[in-house]
Amino acid sequence: MAQLLSNEDEVLEAFDPSIAASKRFKHPIAVFFHMAFRSLAIVAYFVCSWAKTSFVTSFVIIIILLSMDFWTVKNITGRLLAGLRYWNYVDDAGNNHWIFESKKGDDKNTVSQSESNIFWLSLIFTILLWILLTITTLFSPTYIIITGVALALNITNLYGFIRCKFGSNEKISDEMKKTVFKSLLSRVTGGGGSSVPTSTDSQQQSTATRTMFGP
Known part of the structure; x- marks a missing residue:
């Protein structure tokens, strides 16, 4: 019904x-x-x-x-x-x-x-x-x-x-950082074979992530 x-x-x-x-x-x-x-x-x-x-x-x-x-x-x-x-x-x-x-x-x-x-x-x-x-x-x-x-x-x-x-202003800043990071990450992973990240790139991305969003 x-x-x-x-x-x-x-x-x-x-x-x-x-x-x-x-x-x-x-x-x-x-x-x-x-x-x-x-x-x-x-x-x-x-x-x-x-x-x-x-x-x-x-x-x-x-x-x-x-x-x-x-x-x-x-x-x-x-x-x-x-x-x-x-x-x-x-x-x-x-x-x-x-x-x-x-x-x-x-x-x-x-x-x-x-x-x-x-x-x-x-x-x-x-x-x-x-x-x-x-x-x-x-x-x-x-x-x-x-x-x-x-x-x-x-x-x-x-x-x-x-x-x-x-x-707060800090949270607004974090949101902007997340957006920029996601945009850069999508370009790196979606650009074809020449853009495949190496182990060094992965470590740098991991370090950047910890820096931006905490340990």
């Missing part, structure tokens, strides 16, 4: 894409606002530049949208879509402490892979777009303040969530 119900669900999803979308996205409203505010900020930038709106008006509109996007991503969509959150507090001595949190174990299963992909891709793509817009403002430096603020806010969020995902 359970198998029949499963097959029926698959048939319904094939004829009604909205059913499949509702299963992919656990937080559709969060996804909407995550994309809406950052999209509106970019659209407002283009509209204000094309309409020759005064700089003060353009600055106020775009900065408000950027601030709404920054706050929403940092406090809501990062937690719901990617299971990540960073925040800070000031202790009694006046010291500022930053906390980077991520869902662990069974809690990770509550994060949708589709939503997580949208979250990360939108963060990276938005930064690349604002970098491109910053380059174009070099010919018209009036708006470089706006693009600079946009880059600062978006890069801050990206850095904070990377810290949440990978932990």
